[in-house]
Amino acid sequence: MTAVAVLNHRQLAMLRAVAGGRAEITCSCEPDLYVDGLPCCDQSSARDLVQTGLLRAAGTGPTGQRVTAALTDLGRAALR
Template sequence: MADMPVAVTVSGRERALLRAVDAGRCQFRGGCEPVLLVDGLACADSSVARRLVDLGLVAAPDTSVPVQPATATDAGRALLTTG
């Protein structure tokens, strides 16, 4: 039996942050625990950023790179186009 895709439910806050990532407004600052920057400021809710990465909606950052763009995955972009 083939694997069935799992529906992902995100909150309004998570969706807003995913939209900011998809719009190119976000970067990751590297380190042992990467920090998501939105418009140059640290995201106040790091748990939302971590959840988007854990769900595969935002690409995981390379912790060895000091600053890098945050990017939405194909799954993240698809979620934004649905409702």
């Protein structure tokens, strides 16, 4: 079973928000996700999405700075 096969509804909603250009992520080894400018209610799931390679920062910046969140190829595949 792949990581994509076990995504819950909340994680899929996070990926859809990123795909819609509504999300930012902090530059950090433990990144935080923001949707529509508000902190995501499930930061552990957001970090899991980064660690499993579904989500990434679109740019770079100093630690703690928010940058645009982007889907990886695997993240885009999870939404199909």
